[in-house]
Amino acid sequence: MKVLGIETSCDETSAAVIDDDRVLSSIISSQEIHSRFGGVVPELASRAHVRLITPIVRKALQSSGIDYKKLDGIAVTCGPGLVGALLVGVNFVKGLSRALNIPFIGVNHLEGHIYGNLLSQKNYQFPILFLIVSGGHTMLILMKDHLNYQVLGQTRDDAVGEAFDKGAKMLGLGYPGGPEIDRRAKNGDPDFYKFPRAWLKGQNFDFSYSGLKTALLVYLEQNPPSAISKHIDDICASYQAAAVEVLIKKTMNAAKHFGIKYVGVAGGVAANSLLREQLTEECGKQGIIMLLPEPIYCTDNAAMIARAGLEYLNSGITSGQNLNAYPNLKIKSAKKS
Ligand SMILES: Nc1ncnc2c1ncn2[C@@H]1O[C@H](COP(=O)(O)OP(=O)(O)OP(=O)(O)O)[C@@H](O)[C@H]1O
Ligand SMILES: [Mg+2]
Known part of the structure; x- marks a missing residue:
């Protein structure tokens, strides 16, 4: 399954394409503007995501060698994080999923971090x-x-x-x-x-x-x-x-x-x-x-979001157009033990 992942929860604008467990491309743009303030300025982060999301997604697709039409699904961080920053990714993905007529899933950012670790593992x-x-x-x-x-x-x-x-x-x-x-x-x-x-x-x-x-x-x-x-x-x-x-x-x-x-x-x-x-x-x-985990999958990246999303999409779990940004989203099980 080929999944496009998108991450915009804080100050990294990132897009990645995976094919099952294989990362085909992972583009991360860290917003430099915040360093002069000693911390992330939410409004500046949202504006930077708006500016960067289209070129970053385009770049991720190009370097993966996969055409939009070959994608099976999209995964996007829907929380927790900065509400304005999250909204950029969520709304972009809602539009893209409609245009391509493919399913999408909203992923918890922390679940993403966990799958960022599993991306680096062969046996567990x-x-x-x-x-x-x-x-x-x-x-x-x-x-x-x-x-x-x-x-x-x-x-x-x-x-x-x-x-x-x-x-x-x-x-x-x-x-x-x-x-x-x-x-x-x-x-x-x-x-x-x-x-x-x-x-x-x-x-x-x-x-x-x-x-x-x-x-x-x-x-x-x-x-x-x-x-x-x-x-x-x-x-x-x-x-x-x-x-x-x-x-x-x-x-x-x-x-x-x-x-x-x-x-x-x-x-x-x-x-x-x-x-x-x-x-x-x-x-x-x-x-x-x-x-x-490999150091590159420790800090925010979209490959981890794509990998977590793959697990949902493979289980037939998808989000609808009513998906929102949830700044205080808690990690929840989608499957019972
Ligand atoms: N080598 C390191 N040693 C200690 N801390 C580090 C190191 N590299 C990165 N960090 C810390 O990792 C944090 C960034 O991690 P991450 O991008 O996962 O956080 P976040 O996305 O802002 O927060 P969250 O994932 O909780 O929403 C920063 O606090 C940064 O200082
Ligand atoms: Mg993080």
Whole structure:
């Protein structure tokens, strides 16, 4: 089945064509305009999507070598995300599906991140424990089968990606901050400063990252700028170590609790080198198979949306012209276990 995927939930305009599990093309245009504001400006994102969507889709089709007429279906992100940005993709796809007379499906962006991981895998079996770590989400999900999810826990406040981005902003590093903290941390001492870890009381799989951000703010206020500027790499390494340690411990606790054999990590922060290295090591010790996504499928891309959409279309599940953009869409199972 040949599926065109479209992703416009935040600041990436992306289109991709897949043929079953094979990615034929994947075009991602990251909107540079937001970097000067240190975060995404919703109105600017919507306008950029409007400008970019037609050329990006055209480019994805051209580089896939597939003609519009050969497409079997279209998948589009319909939430969660910025409402104006989502509306651009959803309405574009509604029109295109009508014009081509082919089915389309609205896909949850987080489900997309999960399938972004599965795009990189050859062998896996359900159930898979997924750690979703992105700019807006931090979640543990038990995936019992295709399109079947049980949320085990999630952040009670900020997402870990946001903690990376805001932390980087406080340190005067660029946006998005995650890759920059990752890069600087490689030359730093993770034991330079002990930032707090939010374990939260009792056996639970929830997270909290607002305290970590505040701890960095307090640290920066209490130390002279000259001392801080000499130790940026050490501060990055210590901050990253605190963020990642909680992710690893909670994931391993959940894997033990549910007797899991496969663990996957998905979302932008899944590109973080410390997280990848330590999760692989811990899973190795427990005899768990670690499913790592290729870095290109960690951050937002339309190939992951096409792959999730393929699963729906193959099961005969489609959306109608009444599909809307749902900024707070929750991940839901389309199939029962
Ligand atoms: N190497 C890295 N280390 C840490 N964080 C990273 C790395 N690479 C990317 N990130 C972070 O990933 C996030 C972007 O991921 P993604 O594109 O999945 O988020 P989003 O789409 O904005 O949010 P969501 O998927 O929750 O809607 C940013 O917070 C960015 O800093
Ligand atoms: Mg995302």
